[in-house]
Amino acid sequence: MPASIRDVAESAGVSVGTVSNVLNRPEVVSAATRERVLGAIAALGFVRNESARQLRAGSSRTVGLVVLDIANPFFTDVARGVEDVVNPAGLALILCNSDDRPEKESAHLDVLAEQRVQGVLITPTAELTPHLQSLRRRGIPVVLLDRRASGPDQCSVAVDDVLGGRLAAEHLLERGHRRIAFIGGASGLPQVQERHDGVEAAVREATGAVDELLTLSPEVLTVAGGREAAARIVGMPASRRPTAAVCANDLMALGVLQEMVRQGVRVPDEFAIVGYDDIDFAAAAAVPLTSVRKPRQELGSRAARLLLDEARGEGHVHVQEVFEPVLVVRESSRVRRTGGR
Amino acid sequence: MPASIRDVAESAGVSVGTVSNVLNRPEVVSAATRERVLGAIAALGFVRNESARQLRAGSSRTVGLVVLDIANPFFTDVARGVEDVVNPAGLALILCNSDDRPEKESAHLDVLAEQRVQGVLITPTAELTPHLQSLRRRGIPVVLLDRRASGPDQCSVAVDDVLGGRLAAEHLLERGHRRIAFIGGASGLPQVQERHDGVEAAVREATGAVDELLTLSPEVLTVAGGREAAARIVGMPASRRPTAAVCANDLMALGVLQEMVRQGVRVPDEFAIVGYDDIDFAAAAAVPLTSVRKPRQELGSRAARLLLDEARGEGHVHVQEVFEPVLVVRESSRVRRTGGR
DNA sequence: CAAGCCGTGTGAATCGTTTCAGCATGGGAG
């Protein structure tokens, strides 16, 4: 129903080839003709049909971004970094939310493949779905985001999460904490596992044993999950109860904080909390959260640049970028009245 | 380069029409042929080219959502509501962020038009761009989100913001506050204007004058904007300084809170704050925020349902839905020591 | 036994754009 390039051509009294030229290489068309064509385009309200162009061109002007949790500000910050690179390049971003569910992830990847996106940025769920492999086999660039590539045949942009976990744990150990909890999801995400490993290593080095490390795995990596974990901690006998927690992300840390406050446990005096990601809301929490900061926006923009480079082809070399996290100390882990150095 | 339907047909020894039938109406193909074709599809790794299908079909399997600020959790919650309706319907969601900038909004709308989306959900910037009108003229359904339609010729899903503003203000007035600030952006968004009007009306009714209402317009409707406004308030002489603020959204309320805390102003004792939207983080703030709650997810899902209905055609009637907001009282506006009833 | 029907499958037209070989036209160089 909408006007096509043929209608424009007819109305301007030229051939379709000329209209296409006006659209794509205006310099080869004489000024007079160009004006006439542009007039017709405006008069008819012509809008190029991207499907047709794309069918001819073989690929679209879009890239896909698949995140684990769109409600987590960490990912919207990442998305903004991606957008800042991708839009100026004339590409549109299709933002998908997998909710950490492999089926949703696969479904989204299928759609992106059908759309013939130029490439996909993804923070995948724990197990890498075959859909991801098949995308790559089809020659569609895939860059892993916040997750290290398993081999040198793929780009990835991640953060040294072992270090991040270690920073968090060492900070608590220095503060005199000995019984520490690590709160991460049960989904088996490698990022989370690495954070755990960093914490564990630090605890072992400081105490000579890891018995002191309690690992809790709430169902989901959200505020609700944090609350769930905190409730379990509060339910423990005081003799075995940890005095501090490292959370695998800030949402869970906020959940832990909320539940502790609700149960009358004072933070940080009776229980210290360290989060991860350092989202903006961490600093604004009831008790401002100590957190492991990642360069969120830069993570996204760097990944997007790598993707565009790979999509351009021509001597692209795969890069596995690893950023260094930094610990930001705030109120939630301030030195304890009772213990400490 | 990827396998086309023709390759599949050849490999399975059937015509392309038959392959298409296997894909779209499997029941008209005999079981034996179907198996053979499916085998060929799997063997070749065939993925349907959506552009080609769409070129023929005339419209795509996508809808667009344009929001003012992707970093505002209010909008991600809305987006989730949209997704919950749209994905099960077999449609993909293209999420766009206008950052409250008309140029970005227009650019996104152009892209969506070229993509031939089934429809667009949008929280528009202050002035309605001509691009929006031209979309509608092209027969593409547009549903306004969190913004009332100006006429009965369009669907919209909004919240009674005059009421919301009134609820917030009456609450503060009951608590004994007289000099009240309204903190909203300078962008001229009608939603914000309506919240202001509600506050103003309540103040006038309670005090007989509106002199007591101070309106501040930070540049942006974000945490930074809130901080900016708070700094100005703190800089005022105590005699004229407001004792409470209604903020046009929770991000700004959080910013106000942060700045007040930083400047040593006690909340709520010296300064009370009411936010708007009731995002999850409002309850988790340093001082839990009183806020005007909107049904965020439902806003999105309702709008999406209206959009799908309109896109389906056949006797669609435009609906201007208005939800009622509810005030959720928390710590940031608890009764003052000094004043109050 | 002719007619009609059902179940399967074929093949060509079609969607709207891009691209490219090629055709006029006219002007300048030789």
Add this chain to the structure above:
DNA sequence: CTCCCATGCTGAAACGATTCACACGGCTTG
């Protein structure tokens, strides 16, 4: 005057899937 080239435009092929009229057997039916 002829040759050549540049400029500006044309027209058709191509992209890949869908759809529809139609063909072909084999059956039922009257």
